[in-house]
Amino acid sequence: MANIKEIKERINSISDTKKITNAMYLISSTKLRKARKLLGDTEPFFYATKDMIERLVTNLPEGVKNVFLESKEEIPEEKKRRGYIVFTDDKGLAGSYNHNVIRAVEERLLEDKGNYKLYVIGEVGRYHFISRNMPVDQFFMFTSANPTLHRARKISAEIVNDYQERTIDEFYICYTAMKGGTCETRFEKLLPLDFITQLHKETMEDQSFYRDEFLMEPSPSAILDNIVPNYITGFIYGALVEAFCSVQHSRMQAMDSANKNAEMMMESLKRSYNRQRQAMITQEITEVVSGAKALKRSKEAKMKAMKRQEVKR
């Protein structure tokens, strides 16, 4: 059994750790609330943009060529160059959050043929993929802490640029989103935008389809070039905020269970501390009492001896 001083030190260190985990819990919960509000603000923009794109695409005149209208279906699966945007966190301490995202991407990579390139957000994921010698875009350096619109714009500019220059044929996005009270890893196709290519195909094939004719300045293609990146920015921003919310939520849960564990450990340690203390006290009392008794006995023995001597005289 450990001695009493060791137990005392252990209790102190656990209660210090608990203070930290508790603080992290509180910080995460305020951050989560803030991020939630941010996400709500973007919704009207997102839907309005989608509506406008749909309106534009359904009424496109014939013969418009734009990279965003291509479905890339003609490229064989083995030759497709895919880009995966992976949202991880900069730190651990969030339960299985990072692990889930990384595993989802790796599973997907096994299925998909063709070339690929990873666009990783967050230090944990980047470290993981680089250490396994996977093709990670070296210039794509973004953190996941405190999602800002500015960062979403930069990310979407990088992605749209690679797409327009045709270095990547398809973009997929892997992030974690909150669903009810749990986090869910999502894997979605970002580019080419399925709803655009679908609509474009339908309206082009249907000869009887009536198109509204209206002004498109300076050209339909230029408008697409302006509006689709905005949509992508909105999407990326949404994913950034969702991922941020999820990581805070995961961290809250991890810290909550850490708090509970710390409490349980402290309870059992306190019990053994008290037991030890009691044992020590009992022992001390026994020692004192038996010492006193021994002393008393020796005194009595001495007295008896003295008495005997006196009698002899």
Added chain:
Amino acid sequence: MSEQNIKTFHLQVMSVNGTFYDDDALEIIVPCEDGEMAILYGHEEMILAIYDGILKIKKPDGEWLIGVVSIGSLQVTTDNRCIVIVNTVENPKDIDKRRAQEAYEFAMEHLQQQQSIKEFKKSQAGLARALTRLKAASRYQE
């Protein structure tokens, strides 16, 4: 003012940050690729691409509202509604002049260095943005 210019249409200006303007308006002037374009009540249906520049909205009381915008698009529908969706929109009053100046110098410096086409385009766009913001800030900030 003449009689014909008092009719209003519904105008919505929004960016990812939220809604900038959502009310009736008399007129809106937007920056296009080859100059500015003003839209009044009863405009024909159209979709327009907007580039970096200054957006002006004439409110029903005749006052002008200014915003600095970056790329986006504008849609006029037949029911006299106008929706403007842009990447960013900000009030010139909120622009930090010193930061805009720094961004301008940074972009200028970068343009003079040798760089790839991708980087060149990026710094060019950055320069355009910094210039508009600077211009708007010095003109409308008082």
